[in-house]
Amino acid sequence: xxxxxxxxxxxxxxxxxxxxxxxxxxxxxxxxxxxxxxxxxxxxxxxxxxxxxxxxxxxxxxxxxxxxxxxxxxxxxxxxxxxxxxxxxxxxxxxxxxxxxxxxxxxxxxxxxxxxxxxxxxxxxxxxxxxxxxxxxxxxxxxxxxxxxxxxxxxxxxxxxxxxxxxxxxxxxxxxxxxxxxxxxxxxxxxxxxxxxxxxxxxxxxxxxxxxxxxxxxxxxxxxxxxxxxxxxxxxxxxxxxxxxxxxxxxxxxxxxxxxxxxxxxxxxxxxxxxxxxxxxxxxxxxxxxxxxxxxxxxxxxxxxxxxxxxxxxxxxxxxxxxxxxx
Amino acid sequence: xxxxxxxxxxxxxxxxxxxxxxxxxxxxxxxxxxxxxxxxxxxxxxxxxxxxxxxxxxxxxxxxxxxxxxxxxxxxxxxxxxxxxxxxxxxxxxxxxxxxxxxxxxxxxxxxxxxxxxxxxxxxxxxxxxxxxxxxxxxxxxxxxxxxxxxxxxxxxxxxxxxxxxxxxxxxxxxxxxxxxxxxxxxxxxxxxxxxxxxxxxxxxxxxxxxxxxxxxxxxxxxxxxxxxxxxxxxxxxxxxxxxxxxxxxxxxxxxxxxxxxxxxxxxxxxxxxxxxxxxxxxxxxxxxxxxxxxxxxxxxxxxxxxxxxxxxxxxxxxxxxxxxxx
Numbered sequence: 001x002x003x004x005x006x007x008x009x010x011x012x013x014x015x016x017x018x019x020x021x022x023x024x025x026x027x028x029x030x031x032x033x034x035x036x037x038x039x040x041x042x043x044x045x046x047x048x049x050x051x052x053x054x055x056x057x058x059x060x061x062x063x064x065x066x067x068x069x070x071x072x073x074x075x076x077x078x079x080x081x082x083x084x085x086x087x088x089x090x091x092x093x094x095x096x097x098x099x100x101x102x103x104x105x106x107x108x109x110x111x112x113x114x115x116x117x118x119x120x121x122x123x124x125x126x127x128x129x130x131x132x133x134x135x136x137x138x139x140x141x142x143x144x145x146x147x148x149x150x151x152x153x154x155x156x157x158x159x160x161x162x163x164x165x166x167x168x169x170x171x172x173x174x175x176x177x178x179x180x181x182x183x184x185x186x187x188x189x190x191x192x193x194x195x196x197x198x199x200x201x202x203x204x205x206x207x208x209x210x211x212x213x214x215x216x217x218x219x220x221x222x223x224x225x226x227x228x229x230x231x232x233x234x235x236x237x238x239x240x241x242x243x244x245x246x247x248x249x250x251x252x253x254x255x256x257x258x259x260x261x262x263x264x265x266x267x268x269x270x271x272x273x274x275x276x277x278x279x280x281x282x283x284x285x286x287x288x289x290x291x292x293x294x295x296x297x298x299x300x301x302x303x304x305x306x307x308x309x310x311x312x313x314x315x316x317x318x319x320x321x322x323x324x325x326x327x
Numbered sequence: 328x329x330x331x332x333x334x335x336x337x338x339x340x341x342x343x344x345x346x347x348x349x350x351x352x353x354x355x356x357x358x359x360x361x362x363x364x365x366x367x368x369x370x371x372x373x374x375x376x377x378x379x380x381x382x383x384x385x386x387x388x389x390x391x392x393x394x395x396x397x398x399x400x401x402x403x404x405x406x407x408x409x410x411x412x413x414x415x416x417x418x419x420x421x422x423x424x425x426x427x428x429x430x431x432x433x434x435x436x437x438x439x440x441x442x443x444x445x446x447x448x449x450x451x452x453x454x455x456x457x458x459x460x461x462x463x464x465x466x467x468x469x470x471x472x473x474x475x476x477x478x479x480x481x482x483x484x485x486x487x488x489x490x491x492x493x494x495x496x497x498x499x500x501x502x503x504x505x506x507x508x509x510x511x512x513x514x515x516x517x518x519x520x521x522x523x524x525x526x527x528x529x530x531x532x533x534x535x536x537x538x539x540x541x542x543x544x545x546x547x548x549x550x551x552x553x554x555x556x557x558x559x560x561x562x563x564x565x566x567x568x569x570x571x572x573x574x575x576x577x578x579x580x581x582x583x584x585x586x587x588x589x590x591x592x593x594x595x596x597x598x599x600x601x602x603x604x605x606x607x608x609x610x611x612x613x614x615x616x617x618x619x620x621x622x623x624x625x626x627x628x629x630x631x632x633x634x635x636x637x638x639x640x641x642x643x644x645x646x647x648x649x650x651x652x653x654x
Contacts, residue, residue: 018636048634061634107636198636262625278626284636290617297624298589299605307375307388309345309434309525309611 015114017069018105018198019044020061020283023080024095026051031083032058038079042072047284054238055247056091057100059201061283063107066114070122073102074129081130081188086157092236093247094150096157097132098188101149104140104195115195116140123193127180130188133160133171134179137194142178149192150232157189200250200289201282202258204265207275211237214244217268221246221261228256228264243277257292342441344396345432345525346371347388347610350407351422353378358410359385365406369399374611381565382574383418384427386528388610390434393441397449400429401456408457408515413484419563420574421477423484424459425515428476431467431522442522443467450520454507457515460487460498461506464521469505476519477559484516527577527616528609529585531592534602538564541571544595548573548588555583555591570604584619 021039025031032051035058040046044064051058062072077099084098102122104115119140127134141147161184162169168183176182177190184190206214214235221227230252236245246265250256266276287308294300348366352358359378362385367373371391378385389399404426411425429449431442446467454461468474488511489496495510503509504517511517533541541562548554557579563572573592577583593603614635621627 047636048631063636258621258625276626278628281627281630281634284634285630286636287614287617290614290621290635293624294585294617294620297620298585299603300608301605303608303612304375307608307611308614308617309374309390310614 015066015110016063016107017066017110017115017118018047018061018063018107018284019069019073019102020059020105020201021073021076021102022095022100023058023060023076023084024056024086024089024091024098024100025080025084026056026058026091027053031080034083035076035079036060038075039072042075043068044072050282052093052282053240054091054245055093055236056089057093057095059282066118069104070118070125073122074125077102077126077132077191078130081132081185085187086189087187089157092238094153094156094234096153096155096160096189097191098185099126099132099191100153100189101137101192101194103138103199104193105198106195112139112195112197119193119195123179123191126191126193127177130185132180132185132188133177133182133190135190135192136178137192139195140193145174146178149194152192157184160184160189161186197251198253198286200253200258200285202248202250202261202279203282204246204248204262204279205238205241205277206244206246206269207277208244209237209242210274211235211244213269213272213274214246216272217246217265217274218248220268221248221264228261230256231261253286253289253292257296258289259293259296263296342393342437343390343434344393344437344442344445345374345388345390345434345611346396346400346429347386347432347528348400348403348429349422349427350385350387350403350411351383351413351416351418351425351427352407352411353383353385353418354380358407361410362403362406363387365402366399369402370395371399377609379420379609380567381418381572382420382563383416384420384422386609393445396431397445397452400449401452404429404453404459404518405457408459408512412514413516414514416484419565419572421480421483421561423480423482423487423516424518425512426453426459426518427480427516428464428519428521430465430526431520432525433522439466439522439524446520446522450506450518453518453520454504457512459507459512459515460504460509460517462517462519463505464519466522467520472501473505476521479519484511487511487516488513524578525580525613527580527585527612529575529577529588529606530609531573531575531589531606532565532568532604533571533573533596534604535571536564536569537601538562538571540596540599540601541573543599544573544592544601545575547595548575548591555588557583558588580613580616580619584623585616586620586623590623 036049044062046062048061080099106115123134126132135152137149146152171182218233218235219225222233232249234247236247371389373389375388407426433442450461453459462479464476498509545560545562546552549560559576561574563574
C-alpha cells in the first residue's frame with residue numbers, strides 16, 4: 001500500500017488523486033497566475049502553489065477525481081506551453097520541459113493502477129494536442145530505465161534539443177519518447193508524466209553562499225551516496241538570496257521523517273563548517289508526516305493519529321476511538 | 328478567541344465541546360474500563376483515553392454536542408464515585424476527588440459561554456445527585472481566587488477531609504463549595520468543573536530517578552517561576568519506571584509550542600546533569616500544534632495549515648486554497 005489512509009477514510013470513498021505539476025516559470029507573476037487559474041477552472045481543489053525565482057520553477061498541488069485531475073493538468077500544461085520559452089530559461093533547478101513533470105499520487109483507497117492509467121491517458125493527450133514528446137516515469141514507466149525521473153531528465157532541455165545550428169535532433173534510441181513526436185518541442189521541450197506514492201519536496205537553506213558545500217551535503221544525505229533511504233538531494237545556489245540550498249525529495253516518508261532529514265543535513269553541514277538557516281516545504285504534507293516530526297524531535301513515541309483533535313479529522317473516529325487504554 | 332478554528336470550519340457548524348475528565352484511578356483495569364464505557368455509552372466520540380499507574384490517574388478525551396457531553400461526564404463521574412475510594416489512594420499526581428477535574432473546551436465556532444453554562448449545569452447535577460462539593464474554575468469560576476485549578480486543589484483530598492478522628496471538617500470560608508454539600512464526600516472528595524481554552528498535557532521523562540531534579544526543572548520552566556508563558560509544571564517520581572518526570576500543562580499553545588517546552592526542559596535538565604528519555608502526550612492535540620512543532624524544530628517558518636493533505640482536512644479547502652502564490 002503506497003498511501004496510508006491513517007484509518008480515517010471509509011472504504012467507500014470515491015477515487016481521489018493528488019497531482020503536483022511542476023512548470024518552468026518562477027518569476028513572471030502573470031504566467032504563474034495564468035497557469036494556476038487554468039488548473040483551478042478545471043474544477044479541482046488547489047491545496048498549495050508556490051513559485052521560486054531562483055529555481056525558476058513553480059509547483060501546484062491539487063486534488064480531485066481522476067477525470068478532473070487529468071483535465072486540470074492538461075489545462076495547466078497548455079497554458080505553460082503557450083507562455084514559456086525554454087530557449088531563454090535559466091534557473092537553478094534541472095528541467096527539460098515548460099511543463100516539466102506531472103506526478104499523479106493515489107490518495108485514500110485509490111489504487112496506484114488508477115494513476116498509471118490516468119498518466120498514460122494524459123500523456124497521449126499532451127502528445128496529440130500539444131505536440132510534446134512524453135516520457136512516463138516511476139510506476140507509469142514503460143521501460144525499466146525510465147523509472148527514475150532524474151535519469152529521464154538528464155541533460156535537460158538543452159540535451160533534448162541538441163545542437164540547434166544543425167536543426168532539431170531526432171529523439172531516438174535512449175531518448176525515444178513513450179508518446180508524441182520524435183523531436184523536442186522547440187520552446188517547451190518534453191514532459192514527464194508519472195504515477196508514484198507520496199513524496200515530500202523539502203528545501204533546506206544554508207547560511208553560506210558556497211554551493212559546493214550544498215552539493216557535498218546533498219551527495220552525503222542522498223540514498224545513492226549511502227545516505228538516507230529514499231532521499232534524493234541536489235545542491236543549488238539561490239541567487240536572489242545569495243545562499244546555497246539543499247533541495248530534497250523524500251520519496252518514502254513513512255521510513256524517513258523530515259526531522260530525520262533535517263538533523264542529518266545539519267550534521268553534515270556542521271562537519272563542513274556551515275549552518276542551517278531555515279527550511280521550506282514545497283507542496284503538501286500528510287498529517288502522518290507531521291506526527292513523525294513530533295515523534296522524532298520530541299521523543300513522543302506513542303503519539304497516535306487518533307489523538308488529533310481537529311473535528312474534520314475526528315469525524316470518523318467513533319468507530320476507532322474505542323482504543324485500548326494507553327499506559 | 329480562545330480556540331482558533333484554523334479557518335476550516337464553516338460558521339454554521341453545530342456546537343461542539345471537548346471534555347477531558349480526569350479520574351483518580353490509573354491501576355485497576357476494571358474501573359478504567361467501566362468509566363470509559365459509561366462515557367462512551369452516553370453517545371459521545373472518545374478521542375483518547377489513557378491511564379497512568381504512577382500518577383494513579385486516568386484521562387478521557389471526548390467530543391460531542393453540549394447535552395451529550397454533560398451526560399457523558401456525569402455518567403463517568405457516577406461510575407468513579409461508586410468505585411474509587413480516595414482514603415486508600417496514593418499517587419504521584421495531586422487530586423482532591425475521585426472525579427477530580429472536568430474541563431470543558433469549546434471547539435470550532437462554539438463560544439466559551441456555552442462551556443461556562445454547561446459547567447454550571449453539570450456542577451449542579453454532580454452536587455445534587457452524587458453529593459459532591461463542586462468548585463468552578465477558570466472561565467467557569469464564580470470567584471476570582473478560584474480561576475487557578477492548582478489553588479483550588481491545594482492540599483488535595485486530605486486537606487479537604489480534615490482530621491477524620493474529629494469527624495468531617497466543614498467546608499467553609501475559602502473552602503466553601505460553589506455548589507453541593509459543605510463537607511467532602513467521604514470516599515470521593517470533591518470535584519472541580521471548569522471551562523477553558525485548549526490545553527496540552529505533556530509529560531517529559533528524565534533519565535534520572537532523582538525527583539528533586541524534576542522539581543527544579545519544573546520550577547524553572549513554569550510561568551510562575553519566570554519560565555515560559557502559560558506553562559505549568561510539576562516534578563513527579565514514577566515508581567513503576569524508577570524515573571522522575573516533569574509533568575506539564577501548556578495553557579496557551581498558540582504562544583508556546585511543545586518543541587519550545589521540550590527544548591527548554593532539555594536545556595534545564597542538562598544544567599543539572601540530567602537528560603531527557605522521552606515524552607508523552609496525555610489527551611489530544613490540534614493539527615495547529617503539530618504545525619508549530621514542525622515550524623520550531625525544522626525552521627519551516629512558512630508552513631501553512633492549508634498545506635495539509637489529508638482529505639478530511641482539505642474538504643473545506645476550495646474556498647481558501649486560492650492563496651497568494653508563496654515565494
